[in-house]
Amino acid sequence: MSSSINTPTHFIRNIIDQNKRGVTTRFPPEPNGYLHIGHAKSICLNFGLAEDYNGRCHLRFDDTNPHKENAEFIEAIKRDVTWLGYTWGGEPRFASDYFEQLYQYAVELIKKNKAYVCDLSAEETRVYRGTLTERGKDSPYRNRSIDENLDLFARMRAGKFTDGQCVLRAKIDMAAPNINLRDPAIYRIRHGVIHHQTGEAWCMYPMYDFTHCLSDAIEAITYSLCTLEFEDHRPLYDWFLDTLAVPCHPQQIEFSRLELQYTITSKRKLSQLVDEGVVANWDDPRMPTIAGLRRRGFTPASLRDFCRRIGVTKSENNVEMSVLESCIREDLNDNAPRRMAVLHPLKVVLTNYDEDKTEKISAANHPQKEEMGQRTVPFSRELYIDREDFREEAPKKFKRLVIGGEVRLRNAYVIRCDMVVKDAEGEIIELHCSYDPDTLGKTPEGRKVKGVIHWVSAADAIPAEIRLYDRLFTQAHPDANSLEGNFLDYLNPDSLRTLTHCFVEASLASAQVEDHFQFEREGYFTVDPDHHQGQLVFNRTVTLRDSWAKIEKTG
């Protein structure tokens, strides 16, 4: 039944294994923003469980607060779940599909003397609720008759009251130590909002606690998985289902939400980044949204692997960025074809190479996977290499190009630097080198050349824009309560560096949006949607692991 070798077990699987009652789960996003990496954890859990246990997982929009929701988010959410590799069978569901049934359940609650219409204002309600340590006190409207409540509730629906004039409340226990049980509101009045699904059919909307458990029951969900902050709501979840005549009673199980270091996963704050223009949009490659990660160059497989690696528990899930990076590197190392691209071009002239000559050099698309084939790269007298690969004064361990030194041009010849050409300001503008014609595909005679650098032929190279991304925040926990100030104070000013004068090898002319490549020695890159003929744009997904950077840093 459960777990293959690569799906580690966890406490929820253990519960399912013990229960042996089939698996129907649901992923219930509210369409008030884009899905983020934390949702990916929930998606992989819910859809993954359904897959592994031969069950079903419903995509259900929790759309009970139309004021904050819209159709654009619905489409984005469907796209992201699909992109991650999951299907929900048929049409997505909406909590709003059940509004009429929910209304009838509310009537049933009133008839059972378990709900009442309360005229207290929001502020008064707060006072009556008590505090964490002091019990609340009963609303003066708590003992209205069933008939009066039935009439009032019908008039709420009919639009006879204004926003906030009254609410329907569950009648539970104002002295309950769990605040959620102190007669929670279950319907509130909202005039004038056009609901994206139901239009103007309703002027009042059910609250989450009432809606969620009943929607689960209506859909015959067996396991209703949610995050830890809903643990306190479970007694309420169970109370509604125990009090009402429902077809089944799903089991709510809570797990800890994902915290990814150096980013945020609060929809409110992500919205703020978009609204205030801190990032370009929800799919900005710096965003931890699924759309952002996709545009950054993450693959569905890498995200699923990430969710598998981080596990599912009830303890704090405070994950280092290195885990995510490891996942995407592992996927792309296997699957991304290699290419050469020069980010900071420095011209090299091979003084002993014929001026009119161009060779077609064959280069492997993957050093370990022959089946990925070869492509040809043009080689000529004038090339570009990266400025970082040449040093006038180099530390002893530097094994790239230095004056008088030799280096291997990846896939091509060994060259020696003979002369440095500088402009009036002393800036290096080009290097004069000579190549050894006897080193194509073979090691040179009598000497060892340790360094290998990448290059592109100047005449054939295609100009490109390359966008380098770094973490969005400078603090591991930018929204931690203990940190002074606003999370916006910890924005990383270097989270995006745009390089507009890069050169990539000719074969990249045909690259398509979302294609993945390894630019050798630089990292993994993907084609940005801004990419078009005449303007190639690549996003750096992640750098290669770089032990040289460590050596240089520590000396």
Add this chain to the structure above:
RNA sequence: UGGGGCGUCGCCAAGCGGUAAGGCACAGGGUUUUGAUCCCUGCAUACCCAGGUUCGAAUCCUGGCGCCCCAGCCA
């Protein structure tokens, strides 16, 4: 004694009374026309603390301590 939850390596995480899996990170070494990949090796006498039960405890009991969540007519 407001309620709920959590505490196993720097970060995740197995473990469910029989003597601490694994991943990431980190540190060494080997191969290499990517300082990449790959391959070895190392990395908790110790499981928040203190008592107790037991031949035996991370696992059971008792008492502490620490951290997280809850006072929306948000979800």
